[in-house]
Amino acid sequence: MAFHDHFSSLAGTYAVYRPVYPDALFELLARHAPATDAAWDAGCGSGQASVGLAAHFARVEATDPSAAQVAEATPHPRVHYGVAPAERSGLPPHGVDLVLAAEAAHWFDVPAFEAEVRRVARPGGLLAIVGYRLLEVDAAVDAAVGWYAYERVGPWWPPERALLDAGYATLPVTLPEERPEPVTMTAAWSLHHLLGYLGTWSSTKRCREATGIDPIPEAADRLAAAWGAEADTVRTVRWPLLQRWFRVP
Numbered sequence: 320m321a322f323h324d325h326f327s328s329l330a331g332t333y334a335v336y337r338p339v340y341p342d343a344l345f346e347l348l349a350r351h352a353p354a355t356d357a358a359w360d361a362g363c364g365s366g367q368a369s370v371g372l373a374a375h376f377a378r379v380e381a382t383d384p385s386a387a388q389v390a391e392a393t394p395h396p397r398v399h400y401g402v403a404p405a406e407r408s409g410l411p412p413h414g415v416d417l418v419l420a421a422e423a424a425h426w427f428d429v430p431a432f433e434a435e436v437r438r439v440a441r442p443g444g445l446l447a448i449v450g451y452r453l454l455e456v457d458a459a460v461d462a463a464v465g466w467y468a469y470e471r472v473g474p475w476w477p478p479e480r481a482l483l484d485a486g487y488a489t490l491p492v493t494l495p496e497e498r499p500e501p502v503t504m505t506a507a508w509s510l511h512h513l514l515g516y517l518g519t520w521s522s523t524k525r526c527r528e529a530t531g532i533d534p535i536p537e538a539a540d541r542l543a544a545a546w547g548a549e550a551d552t553v554r555t556v557r558w559p560l561l562q563r564w565f566r567v568p
Contacts, residue, residue, distance in 0.1 A: 334365035334391040336515035340421060342371060344449065344502045344560065349375035351497075351564070352416040353443040359415045361405040361432070362423025366392035368449075372419065373397040380415065382408050406431035410439045421449045425482040429491050436494075437567060446494060446565040450483050451504060451558035454513075459545035460554075467517060467538045475525035487563050494565035504558045510550040514539055 345368075349355050355376045360369045363381035365388050372379045373395045382403040383389050389400045403409050405420065405427045418436050420427065436446050453464055482489060508516075517523060518535055526534050543550065 332515060332519055334388075334393075336512060336519050337364070337367050338451075338504055338506045338516070338556070338558065340368050340371050340449075340560075341502060341504050342374065344504075345371045345375045347500055347502065348372075348417055348419065348445065348447055351499075352376075352445045353441065354416045357415040358417040358419060359408065359410060359439060361408065361418060361420045362426060363392065363400070363421075364388050364423070366395075366398065366400070368419060368421040369393070369398045369400070370395045372417075376417065380408070380410055382410075406435055408435055408439060412438050413441050415440055416444050418444065418446045419449065420447070422451060422483075424448045424450070424487065424490065425479045433492050433494065440567040442567060444567040445497075446492070446567065447499070448487055448490060448492075448561075448563045448565075450487060450561040452483065452486070452561070454516075455557045455559075456554055459547065460542065463538070463541040463545040464517075466541065467534070468520075468522070471534050471537060472520065472522035472526045475522040475529060477521055477525070480521070483561075486561050490563060492563070492565055494567060497564040497566055499562040499564045502560045502562065504560055506556045507553045508556050509553050510539075510542060510546045513542065513556070 357378045357380065358372045358376040360372055360379060360381040363369050363383045366381060369379055369381040370393050377397065379398045381392065381398055382401045384402065384404045386402045389402050392400050401409065418440055453468055455461055514535055517538055523534060
């Protein structure tokens with residue numbers, strides 16, 4: 320599968336507006352990894368999970384095929400960022416205890432990625448595929464976001480998005496699977512931040528490119544009515560995380 324770059328031109332806003340994973344996720348991953356010497360954050364984007372991993376692992380290798388995304392990543396002394404595809408990381412063999420793909424696996428050539436995981440992970444290493452779908456606030460906001468996602472910009476989602484929409488249920492990984500504990504990601508956002516987040520979607524970008532029209536103002540009109548308060552009022556946003564875990568023999 321060729322690398323389809325949907326996010327390099329959005330790297331700056333992606334780093335600002337994408338949600339940050341909770342420490343509970345990284346603590347859970349560290350507890351179930353065979354050791355905490357090293358982790359690989361595959362498809363790291365601008366480091367939304369990389370720094371969180373560094374709180375629990377002595378070394379984090381974070382790779383992404385987009386140099387623009389990596390350039391926006393948050394520096395950390397235990398995180399080494401590199402520009403590389405998940406299928407050809409360039410990492411040495413059998414050197415990491417955990418491989419994490421956070422909101423990224425649907426962009427991979429998954430069989431090739433699995434082969435790379437088998438090469439890079441230590442025996443007994445953990446592969447965690449994590450993602451999230453539409454956010455949850457309340458019925459009115461959820462309906463407005465659903466309208467935007469599936470009607471306003473629905474035709475412009477890349478086909479790879481279907482794997483995420485299916486909850487990664489059809490992920491073609493052949494490693495032995497384990498059942499993880501549930502984790503929910505939360506954020507305290509204003510309406511402005513929520514609209515900034517919608518602007519980082521690949522479907523929003525492709526809609527702008529195909530039509531010459533920015534769909535965000537139309538989303539702002541609907542969401543302003545649903546928000547039920549001033550635009551700078553902060554509300555709790557939730558994403559129950561999708562997780563599939565696999566163990567490297």
